[in-house]
Amino acid sequence: MRTPGTEPDGTPQRAPRHRTRVGPRIATAFRRIVRVNVARARDHLPDIETGDAEGVHQTRVALRRLRSAVVLFRPSLGGAVPKPLETRLKTAAQALGTARDWDVLLEETLPSLLRERDREIAAPLLDAAEVMRKHARAAAKRALTNKGLTGSLVQLERASGSFEDTSPLGDQASDWLDRRWKTLRKRGGKDPTAHGAASLHDARIALKKLRYAVEFTDGLYDRDTHASFLQHLTELQKSMGGLNDLAVALELIAKLRDDGVDTNAADLVEKRIHRAYRDGARQVRKPWRALLRSAPHWR
Numbered sequence: 001m002r003t004p005g006t007e008p009d010g011t012p013q014r015a016p017r018h019r020t021r022v023g024p025r026i027a028t029a030f031r032r033i034v035r036v037n038v039a040r041a042r043d044h045l046p047d048i049e050t051g052d053a054e055g056v057h058q059t060r061v062a063l064r065r066l067r068s069a070v071v072l073f074r075p076s077l078g079g080a081v082p083k084p085l086e087t088r089l090k091t092a093a094q095a096l097g098t099a100r101d102w103d104v105l106l107e108e109t110l111p112s113l114l115r116e117r118d119r120e121i122a123a124p125l126l127d128a129a130e131v132m133r134k135h136a137r138a139a140a141k142r143a144l145t146n147k148g149l150t151g152s153l154v155q156l157e158r159a160s161g162s163f164e165d166t167s168p169l170g171d172q173a174s175d176w177l178d179r180r181w182k183t184l185r186k187r188g189g190k191d192p193t194a195h196g197a198a199s200l201h202d203a204r205i206a207l208k209k210l211r212y213a214v215e216f217t218d219g220l221y222d223r224d225t226h227a228s229f230l231q232h233l234t235e236l237q238k239s240m241g242g243l244n245d246l247a248v249a250l251e252l253i254a255k256l257r258d259d260g261v262d263t264n265a266a267d268l269v270e271k272r273i274h275r276a277y278r279d280g281a282r283q284v285r286k287p288w289r290a291l292l293r294s295a296p297h298w299r
Contacts, residue, residue, distance in 0.1 A: 026076045026165035026172070033069045033216060034160040037062040038153045048096075048144065051137055053103040056096050063093040066156065068212040072176055080163040081156065088152045095143035101248050102133035109249045113272040125265035128256050173217040174298045180210040181296055192240065192288060193281040197247035204240040211237060217298070225297040232294070236287045243280040246273050 024032075041062035047055020067089050070081050106129055114122055188203035189195075211233040218226065250273055257266050 024169050026073065026167045026169055027160075027163050029169045029216065030069060030073045030077070030163060030165075031160045034066065034156055037065045037069075038157055041066075041149075041153060045144075045150070048137075048141060053100075053107055056099050056103060056137075056140070060093055060096040060100055063089050063096070064208075065212060067093065068209055069216065072213055072216065076165045076167065076172070077163060081159050085152055085155055085159070088148070089156070092144055092149045092152070095140045099133070099136040099140040101252060102129060102136050104245050105129055105249050105252050106133060109245055109273070110269065113276055114269070118268060118272075121268050122265050124262035125253070125256060125269055128259065128261045129252070132252075132256070169217065170220050173220050176213050177210070177217065177296065177298045180206070180213045184210050185292065188288065190289075190292075191285055193243065193284055197244070197250075200240065200247065201244055204237065204244050207233060207237050207240060221298055229294070229297055232287070232291060236284070236291060239280070239284050239287065243277065243284055246277045246280060249273050 041059050044055040044058040044062070048059060067086065070077065070086050070089075074081075106126070110122070110126065110129075119126075184203070184206040187199075187206040189199075192200050192203035211230065214226070214230050214233060218230075220226075250270065253261075253266055253270055253273070257263075
């Protein structure tokens with residue numbers, strides 16, 4: 001009987017290598033990403049007009065993916081995607097981000113934290129936050145119109161259609177992932193929750209960009225290992241996103257305080273948020289350490 005970890009002849013067994021396949025061409029991969037996310041943005045633009053929170057979220061996600069793809073493919077794109085176009089996509093996503101913050105506060109964060117007996121005390125703050133949400137949604141609509149988001153999406157589609165790079169995606173994918181991995185480790189350090197909300201935000205954005213890059217390179221590596229790594233990123237991003245939502249909630253409550261919201265209501269809500277933040281930070285640290293210990297499967 002041979003010893004586990006050895007070949008039949010007794011020599012040490014080599015660890016399996018996850019080989020990179022050639023995959024699609026650079027231009028083909030970029031066009032597919034653009035096509036899918038432009039369609040996603042267009043599908044949800046009408047929802048922004050009606051004030052649907054999920055429409056705001058999905059449009060913003062599509063814009064973030066498009067920007068991430070442009071940045072990731074930029075060495076190959078050259079001047080195919082003009083810088084002003086990329087800036088317009090960023091500005092549109094930022095406008096939606098403010099509206100999204102108020103949506104999350106009112107529809108996710110506060111409902112999960114406030115008990116039934118808290119509602120009467122918190123009512124003045126909830127009313128004030130609803131007014132701010134309406135203002136943010138109106139500002140987002142104006143920004144999308146003024147910045148010509150629909151025209152920008154058309155321009156990006158045309159740019160992707162005329163872009164030609166026949167190099168295999170697999171030739172560059174590992175380098176892309178290496179850069180994203182290095183940035184993530186640098187931004188988050190040993191504990192992304194240890195240095196305040198700004199540090200957490202930077203680590204979360206780096207994690208999100210790595211996740212997008214992993215998604216964009218789907219099919220190039222061992223399927224099971226790739227899927228497992230992506231699942232780990234997704235779950236960790238969800239935990240860090242929830243923690244970030246709490247940090248943003250504190251910023252929004254501070255704005256409401258400046259506008260004269262009832263002090264008792266603000267004090268109550270902040271107390272609940274601080275407690276949830278401490279609990280959430282503990283839930284982030286363990287999976288973060290596990291991620292840092294993992295070996296990049298693309299090498």
